[in-house]
Amino acid sequence: MTSRPSDIIVVGAGVIGCAVAYEFARRGASVEIVDDRPVGMGATQASAGVLAPYIEAPAAGPLLDLTERSLELFDEFVTRVSTESGLAVPYRRTGTLDVAVDEAGLRALRAIAEALARRGVPALLLDAGAARSEEPHLGDGIAGGLLIDAHGFVGASDLTRALVTAARRHGAQLIEQSRVRRITDLHDELIIDTDRGSLTADAAVLAAGSWCGDIDIGGLSPSPRVPVRPIRGQLLSIAWNGTPLRRVTWGHRCYLVPWDDGTVLVGATVEDAGFDERTTVAGVRDLLDAACEILPHAWTAGFRGARVGLRPATSDYLPIIGASNVVPKLMYATGHYRNGVLLAPLTAQLVADAILDGRVDPMLAAVSPSRFGDL
Ligand code: GLY
DSSP states (O other): OOSOOOEEEEEOOSHHHHHHHHHHHHTTOEEEEEOSSOTTOSGGGGOOOEEOHHHHSOSSSHHHHHHHHHHHHHHHHHHHHHHHHTOOOOEEOOOEEEEESSHHHHHHHHHHHHHHHHHTOOOEEEEHHHHHHHOTTOOTTOOEEEEETTOEEEOHHHHHHHHHHHHHHTTOEEEOSOOEEEEEEOSSSEEEEETTEEEEESEEEEOOGGGGGGSEETTOSSOOOOOOEEEEEEEEEEEOOSSOOSSEEEOSSOEEEEOTTSEEEEEOOOBOOTTOOOOOHHHHHHHHHHHHHHOGGGGGSEEEEEEEEEEEEOTTSOOEEEEOSSSTTEEEEEOOGGGHHHHHHHHHHHHHHHHHHOOOOGGGGGGOGGGGSOO
């Protein structure tokens, strides 16, 4: 991209697409967000909004570097998006208590604690008694826990709505009920073909999550296929009784997130079920069993409902962020798998820096589309 693009189309109105569109719009670009479904209906639905790099990416590597850097942006990001949208975004940095139910689990937590100490990240390894002092609802079967203060959670749907509202206040347009079929480069402009007609743009960002693979890139034959596959996540909402949980409680089969309104989100299944977006009896039962194993008091909760989302996974579980090597005016921002909400502020910043200012952050090398060949 030689000159600064002014008309940009963002394909996908999930948390990543909305964050990217917001960032472009607040930097003065003219932006349209295109999706065939309402805002935040894809992977965003699978997210309980937990912001936990040291659980999601316990080993050193690009995912830890990216998630840690994005978490650092969150305080300022949420404050700014709330102010500019006029919408409240629930956001708490309560820390997480990662719970082990046996000695092997405790050994794994000890290894994480040691790695975090080497990285200079405060974390406290607790025996069973100390873990129960931190969270009195923990059951007798607990072997110990790891307390990580830096972690927190954010309302994923509220954040996504606030992002699109703030983007629109900066002039962005939302084009709904339009499914993008093809993105073609005509050299001086991009043509974005949808099932309701064609749009033109100086640049585009593909942030359609699990659905990126359905879009014809470049009109080539064969057309490159974005290598993301859907991984289903089911989440439960329960109405907690009595004293609230103190923080996010994380087990080996589920995590629980306590909201100020007394509800608790129990997440999330990890299922290779194609594009099947149903909640299932098995998913609901597994999550309830897993929650009650670590927090037996969950048996007394009211059941409010279940929801489902499809996370876009790549073969190395890293996102794809960077310019296409087939259609250079097209940039990918997809494949965030379990970390779309956590990575939203950083992704938006990196994509806008690259497209608007030609600044390609060195961190993008590890998540480049070129690792998948012609893309
Ligand atoms: N972010 C956690 C999950 O996708 O379950």
